Amino acid sequence: MSFINDPITFLAEWITQFLGGFLPEAWVTFIVTLLGVIITASFGLVFVIFLIWLERKIAARFQDRLGPNRAGPFGLLQTFADIVKLITKEDVIPEKADKLTFNIAPILSVVAVLLIWAVVPFAPGWIGTDLNVGVLYIAAVGSFGILSILMAGWSSNNKYALLGAFRAVAQLISYEVPMLVTLMVPVLLARSMGMMTMVESQDLWFIFLAPISAIIFLVSSIAEVGRTPFDLIEAESEIVAGYHTEYTGMKFGLFFAAEFLHAFTIGVLFAIFFLGGWRGPGAEQFRLLGVVYLMLKGLLGYFVVMWVRSTLPRIRIDHMLAFNWKFLTPLSLALLVMTAILDKVFGDTALRFPVLLAGNGSVLLVTWLALRWTSRRHTKERRVFKKRPVAKPA
Amino acid sequence: MLDHWIFIGIFIAIAAVFPLLPIVLARFVAPRKPNPIKLDTYECGMETVGDTWVQFKVQYYIYALVFLVFDIETAFLFPWAVAFDALPLFAVLEGVLFILILAGCLLYCWGKGALEWS
Amino acid sequence: MTVEQAVFLFTSALILFSGFMMVTRRNLVHAALYLIVALFGVAVIFVLLEAGFLAVVQVLVYIGAIAILMIFAVMLTRGDISKEQEPVNADFGWALMLAALFCFGLIILIGQWPAVNSQAPALSAETDTVFELGSALVSPDAYVIPFEVASVLLLAALIGALVVARPHKKSK
Numbered sequence: 001m002s003f004i005n006d007p008i009t010f011l012a013e014w015i016t017q018f019l020g021g022f023l024p025e026a027w028v029t030f031i032v033t034l035l036g037v038i039i040t041a042s043f044g045l046v047f048v049i050f051l052i053w054l055e056r057k058i059a060a061r062f063q064d065r066l067g068p069n070r071a072g073p074f075g076l077l078q079t080f081a082d083i084v085k086l087i088t089k090e091d092v093i094p095e096k097a098d099k100l101t102f103n104i105a106p107i108l109s110v111v112a113v114l115l116i117w118a119v120v121p122f123a124p125g126w127i128g129t130d131l132n133v134g135v136l137y138i139a140a141v142g143s144f145g146i147l148s149i150l151m152a153g154w155s156s157n158n159k160y161a162l163l164g165a166f167r168a169v170a171q172l173i174s175y176e177v178p179m180l181v182t183l184m185v186p187v188l189l190a191r192s193m194g195m196m197t198m199v200e201s202q203d204l205w206f207i208f209l210a211p212i213s214a215i216i217f218l219v220s221s222i223a224e225v226g227r228t229p230f231d232l233i234e235a236e237s238e239i240v241a242g243y244h245t246e247y248t249g250m251k252f253g254l255f256f257a258a259e260f261l262h263a264f265t266i267g268v269l270f271a272i273f274f275l276g277g278w279r280g281p282g283a284e285q286f287r288l289l290g291v292v293y294l295m296l297k298g299l300l301g302y303f304v305v306m307w308v309r310s311t312l313p314r315i316r317i318d319h320m321l322a323f324n325w326k327f328l329t330p331l332s333l334a335l336l337v338m339t340a341i342l343d344k345v346f347g348d349t350a351l352r353f354p355v356l357l358a359g360n361g362s363v364l365l366v367t368w369l370a371l372r373w374t375s376r377r378h379t380k381e382r383r384v385f386k387k388r389p390v391a392k393p394a
Numbered sequence: 395m396l397d398h399w400i401f402i403g404i405f406i407a408i409a410a411v412f413p414l415l416p417i418v419l420a421r422f423v424a425p426r427k428p429n430p431i432k433l434d435t436y437e438c439g440m441e442t443v444g445d446t447w448v449q450f451k452v453q454y455y456i457y458a459l460v461f462l463v464f465d466i467e468t469a470f471l472f473p474w475a476v477a478f479d480a481l482p483l484f485a486v487l488e489g490v491l492f493i494l495i496l497a498g499c500l501l502y503c504w505g506k507g508a509l510e511w512s
Numbered sequence: 513m514t515v516e517q518a519v520f521l522f523t524s525a526l527i528l529f530s531g532f533m534m535v536t537r538r539n540l541v542h543a544a545l546y547l548i549v550a551l552f553g554v555a556v557i558f559v560l561l562e563a564g565f566l567a568v569v570q571v572l573v574y575i576g577a578i579a580i581l582m583i584f585a586v587m588l589t590r591g592d593i594s595k596e597q598e599p600v601n602a603d604f605g606w607a608l609m610l611a612a613l614f615c616f617g618l619i620i621l622i623g624q625w626p627a628v629n630s631q632a633p634a635l636s637a638e639t640d641t642v643f644e645l646g647s648a649l650v651s652p653d654a655y656v657i658p659f660e661v662a663s664v665l666l667l668a669a670l671i672g673a674l675v676v677a678r679p680h681k682k683s684k
Contacts, residue, residue, distance in 0.1 A: 026515075029397075037404045041412060087420045090427065101545065107413045114409040118402055129401035132642060136472055136568045137402075143576025147548065150583060154541060162587070169580065170454050173461040176576075180468040188475040193642060250420040254413050318511030321457070325500070325509040329464070333497050337490050344478070344486045396516065399559045399567075403519070452679055455584050459677065462577040463670045469569045470649070470662065477646025485650040488660065495663040499670055508674050 006287045008126050012036075037118075040128045044117045048261045052079045054299075055260065055306060062310035082253075089249035094157055097246065101155035105148045106247065106254035112144035113262045120268060121195045123278050123290030134195035135187055138269065139180055142224065145262070146172045152255075153243035165243035167317060171230065174321055175223035178328040182217040185210045185339050186273040199277030207274040209356045212364060213335050214274040216328055221266040222305055223324070225259060229312040230320060267301030268294065275301070334363055456508050460500075467496045520560055527553035540586045548579045565642045 003010045012032055019028045053068070053076055060067025068075030093102060116138050118128035131137055146169055153165020187193055189209055190201040207214045223230040244255050271277060275297045278290030315323070338359045346355040474481075474489045481489075503509055527550050534546035551574045558567035622628060635641070648654040 033397075033401055033404055034408075037401065037408045041405065041408050045412060083416070087416055087423055088425075089420075090425050091417075091420060092428070095430075098542075103417075107410060107417075110413040111406065111409045114412065115402075115405060118405045128405065129398045131398050131402070131564060132395070132640060133565045133568045136469075136565070136572060140568045140571040140576065143572060143580075146576065146580065150580065151545070154583075154587065166451075166454050166584075166587075169584075170457050173577070173580065174457055177461060177464045177468075180465070184468065184471055184475050187472065188478055191476065191479050193472065193476055249424060250416045253416070321511055322509070325460070326504060329500060330497065333493055333500075337493055340475075340478075340486055340490060344481070344483050395562055395564065396559075399564065400515070451588070452677055455581070455588060456674065456677055458577070458581040458584050459670065459673050462573075462581055463666050465573050465577045466666060467663070469573055470659065473565070473642050473646030473649055475646070476640075476642045477644075477650070480643070480647050481650060484652075485647075485656075488650045488656055492660060492663045495660075495667055499667045502667075502671060503674065506674060506678065508678055 005285060006125065008287070036128065040117055040120075041114055044114055044261055044265070045257075047264065048257055049079045049083075051264050051302070052082070052257075052260050054302075055263075058303070058306050059310055062307070086250050086253035091249045091251065092246075094246050096157040098155040098157070101151045102246075103251075105152035105155065106251040106258075108144055108148035108151065109258040110254050110261075112141050112148060113258050113265060115141040115144070116265050116269070119195050120265075120294075121199050121272065121277055122294055123287040124196075124200075124284055126287060126290070127196055130194055130196045133193050135183055135193045135198070139176070139183065142176065145258070146176075149243050152247070156243075156246035158246050161243050161245045164245070168226065168243055171226075171317070171320060172224060174324045175220045175230075175328075178216055178324065178332040179220040179224060181329070181332040181336055182213040182220065183273070184336055185213040188336075188340060188343060195272065199272060199279060202276040202279055204353060205274065205276040205279075208353060210274070210335070210339055210360065211357075212360050213332065213339070214270070216332050216335070217273065218266075218270055218301070218304070220324075220328060221270065222308060223320070225262045225266055225305075227263060227305060228309040229315045231309075231314060263305055264298065264302050267303075267305060268298035270301040271297035331363070331367060335360070338363055453511060460503055460508070463499060464496065467492070516560060519556070523553050523556045523560070526550075527557075541583065544579065544583045544586055547582070548575055551575050551579060563641065565645065 015035070016028055016032055019031060023031075056078065057067040057075070068078035071077040071081045093099065119131055119134040119137055121127040121130075149165050149168050149172070153161045153163075153168070156162070186198060186206050189206055190198045192198065192201070244252055247255065271294060277297075278294045280289065280293035283290035283293055339356065342355050342359045343352070346352050470492065471489065474492075478486070530546040530549040530553065534543045534550060537543040537546065551570065555567040555570040555575075558564075558570055649659045650656050
């Protein structure tokens with residue numbers, strides 16, 4: 001295992017050997033683990049600085065303008081300028097706010113997103129920790145993010161913040177159901193909840209075996225993050241700034257950074273579950289290539305998220321919740337049942353891909369027919385016009 | 395297996411420290427000039443009217459209830475999905491029955507109007 | 513004192529502390545937040561018992577759904593959120609005596625159960641506990657009946673909760 005093939009393992013072994021010379025073994029393991037933790041946690045945070053710039057540039061280009069281009073070449077230092085600005089802003093805590101909860105909420109929000117990076121498989125053998133329940137772990141740390149929103153809204157002692165927090169939590173928990181159900185489809189196809197096994201079993205990317213589940217996962221993840229078209233959470237024109245109305249300075253900056261990091265993280269998760277993760281030509285020999293492939297696929301997912309954001313208007317909350325409970329949840333349950341039965345019967349044969357694709361296609365067809373039937377029923381009801389008084393010239 | 399989780403434990407500690415750093419930095423760098431108007435609760439620029447309470451809307455609670463049921467359902471189904479290889483078709487159909495009963499649950503909520511927002 | 517023992521002692525102290533705080537806080541939302549800390553402590557205990565799946569399900573279901581449900585219930589039914597509740601009433605003495613009797617009785621009973629001091633049979637390092645759990649849940653000579661009954665139970669629970677919670681049509 002040379003340095004070029006596998007830098008991280010090489011370095012880990014070298015450090016273990018070097019420290020093992022003068023420290024007891026438990027300390028050595030601890031220090032190596034600590035280094036691994038710091039690298040994994042910093043990777044996400046350092047990337048988010050680049051991501052905020054990328055997001056602003058791409059959103060700007062979608063809107064036919066330039067985006068930040070003053071601070072540094074191509075505006076690359078814009079995020080640093082923003083961070084400096086936010087740090088120097090005064091930190092106003094409302095008088096009657098619950099101080100401890102108020103301060104913990106932004107930190108919990110960032111911690112919830114960072115914890116996901118502990119199980120992301122960057123390359124064969126490079127993973128923070130290969131838990132055998134990695135997939136469910138990701139869903140579980142999402143619930144800390146939901147809790148942080150509730151804490152932020154309540155501790156601000158502001159009825160708009162509380163109202164915003166309630167609506168945000170209602171949206172987030174509703175969209176967690178199709179996310180969990182469609183997350184079960186890759187687990188089913190890979191026969192394991194471990195993230196490394198999930199990537200290793202994608203000889204054929206899962207997006208070809210379960211395309212509609214992939215789309216539903218992406219849609220519900222976008223709703224989980226709170227991006228347009230589901231950004232009721234921070235609809236500036238409606239309920240001021242929602243649950244973070246009373247937050248100023250760096251605490252607001254932490255919520256902001258957590259949202260961007262979360263948006264990129266779901267792009268990476270989509271890449272892991274459905275686009276094959278680090279798989280690509282040459283990834284087994286040169287581990288660094290695996291990281292490159294994963295980041296490229298993650299950025300592709302992130303680009304789709306930004307594209308959707310720039311294209312679609314915001315959905316009203318009752319439409320959004322109806323869409324979730326009356327369309328996404330039954331559809332994802334139907335897809336899970338179909339995938340389970342078909343994969344059991346045809347799973348080990350060469351027919352797996354065409355059969356599952358046909359299954360997805362038939363579910364799509366049935367859904368389309370059902371939607372046509374219901375919309376025709378609605379139009380029939382609406383076609384009866386009542387005569388209304390029309391203004392006529394006197 | 396325990397050392398996998400020790401990684402997570404250390405990760406939680408480090409991940410809690412990282413956001414603290416800019417906040418601590420801001421404590422030294424940022425100005426601190428509180429005055430009663432700044433510390434007041436924000437209500438679109440006016441004085442707050444009434445106590446801080448939210449209109450009682452039972453729909454939030456109902457969404458949380460339905461989410462709870464489906465959350466537990468997926469918690470049961472994940473081990474079923476992991477053990478997929480060793481299961482005969484009969485066992486897969488048992489899992490499908492589980493899902494269908496809960497789909498019936500969803501249909502009940504839909505029919506009773508529990509999923510409507512207003 | 514191994515790392516495992518130290519973590520166990522710290523987590524147990526955390527659970528007991530947050531449990532105590534939870535029942536003595538006057539502000540109900542604070543009590544709910546202490547409950548969340550206690551539930552997280554229980555998840556850590558599950559990890560120490562090498563039941564990673566249960567730990568994750570504990571966080572996902574208890575903290576992610578049940579605690580949020582409780583916080584909703586507290587915030588939506590208490591009106592003024594800063595109002596504080598009196599944690600004890602006049603019968604505090606009787607309740608304390610009864611609780612102490614019950615607690616010591618339980619400790620004595622459980623102490624006489626043979627499984628408390630015995631060692632559980634060790635699993636080989638190869639067993640994937642989630643896999644075993646999954647096959648046991650649906651195998652006809654293991655737990656398939658409770659598995660299906662659980663779904664019916666969830667259905668019944670949801671129907672019952674909806675009957676109670678749903679706003680009834682106001683007859684005007």
